[in-house]
Amino acid sequence: MSKLSSLFSSLIFLLLTICACEAQTTETTTLPQEEKVKTNAPVQPRLYTVIGVGDMMLGTNYPSKNHLPPNGGADLLSDVNHILQDADVTFGNLEGTILDKGGTAKRCQNPNLCYAFRSPESYIQHFVNAGFDVVSIANNHTGDFGPSGRKKTKEVLRNSGIAFAGLAGTDEVAFFERAGKRWGFCAFAPNSGTCDIRQLSYARSIVERVAAESDIVIVSFHGGAEGAKNQRVTKATEKYYGENRGNVHAFAHTVIDAGADIVFGHGPHVTRAMELYNDRIIAYSLGNFCTYGRFNLRGAAGIAPILKVHVDDRGRFVYGQLTPIYQQKTHGPKVDPQNRAIRKIKELTKQDFPNTPLEIYEDGTIFKTEF
Ligand SMILES: [Zn+2]
Incomplete structure (x- = not known):
């Protein structure tokens, strides 16, 4: 065509x-x-809207409360709350522990260079207010404060009504009801205790289990090498400082073959390309969404998308919308008048998936190009 x-x-x-x-x-x-x-008029099927964003860490009280934002973090998401709330399901990656004090901080050679994230328990309300329905706890930071940190994080999430998954053996799958549909969710990463992104047959079996019990399946992964030099999807196993961070392309295709409908990737701290595979959307990295304080936000790390997808009742992609955001040290995500994240995703998608049936426009709309 x-x-x-x-x-x-x-x-x-x-x-x-x-x-x-x-x-x-x-x-x-x-x-x-x-x-x-x-x-007897034909009734057009309803579409379902799902928003995905990348890494979220709203401030850490470790090693010092100086790393917390002003006003108890209440202002961090204020510029984008209305966008995040406008969907049937809103997802993000919870890149840290939620715990007021205590826990066993991960061992670091130099505490000043130690990135262990512990957000106050009251911050959960910011995620609730923004409309988050589900988060991933499969990443390299939800284990920063040991088993008690993970336990409290899960307890706080459970009390808030936000679904979560991502820990091997205990929290591999999550289900929730929204908009009259049963949604299934699972999350993967290469980190200790998480559902392992590198074990494809294991990932396949989890996703098959979720797909058998839900109408629409969302899969999250925290994988791939990090930084502006690693924005391309290599379609090979990616290593970063000697660590195997998975083959995100093989993983995404495996989980879609197993029944996933929407795949939200993150972990590289920068944006990556998008792909449509078997009518299912893959965002290979959603970047840093709201990462306060101890994160590098220079250049490519300071811009990211809010991705909104419209899917049919079987989870097939119909169309989408990217809202570009940017962060600076002094504030949380704001809509970017320069549209940088849109331009970058468009460019990367052309480079990495030139034949994928998606067209991304300057205003952020994403259309299918094959029917
Ligand atoms: Zn991470």
Whole structure:
């Protein structure tokens, strides 16, 4: 299909979807049940909206409270709360422990260079206020304060109503109900105690289990090498400082073959390309979303997307929207008037997946180019 005709069909599809939604709304609000049956008009299926963001660490009280943001962190997400709330399901990667004090900090040679993240328990409310429904705890920081840190983090999440998964043996899967659908979730990483991104047959069996028990499956991974020099998806096993960080491309395809519908990647602290595989969307890295204090936010590490995807009732990608954000040391995510994250993802997607049937536009809309 030519570019022009695929763009045209994307727009027609979108218009039909919007018109159908409006027609459906009118119909259900004005017609009694019997008349509705008589009209026998085709009802356009409802779409489901899912937002994904990358790493979140809203400030740490370790090694000192000086690393906490002003006003108890209440302002950090204020510029983007309304965007995050506007979805059926909102996801992010919880890159740290939630624990007021105590726990066993991971061993570091030099405490000043030790990145162990412990956020106050009250901060959970910021995630609740922003509309988060589900988070990953499979990464290199939720274990920073040992078993008691993990225990408290899980307890706080459970009390808040935010679903979570990512720990091998104990918290491999999560299920929750939203918008009349049963959602399944699992999360992977190369780190100790987490569901291992490098064991593909293990990942496949977990995702198959989740898919058998839910309508739409979201899979998260924290993998790949880090930094601006590692923004490309190499389609090979990635090593970083000698550590095997997984083959994120093989992983993403494996989990989709096993029943995953939406794959949200993060871990490199920079954005990466997107791919559509078997009608399912993969974001290879969503970057640093809200990482206060002890994170490098220079250059590529200071920009990221909020990715919103619209999927059908089987989880198949229909269209999407990227909202570009940027962070600085003095503030949390703000919408980026320069659109840097959109331009970067567009460029990387062209480079890494030139044949993937996605078109990303300057305003951040993402359309399928094959039907
Ligand atoms: Zn990490």
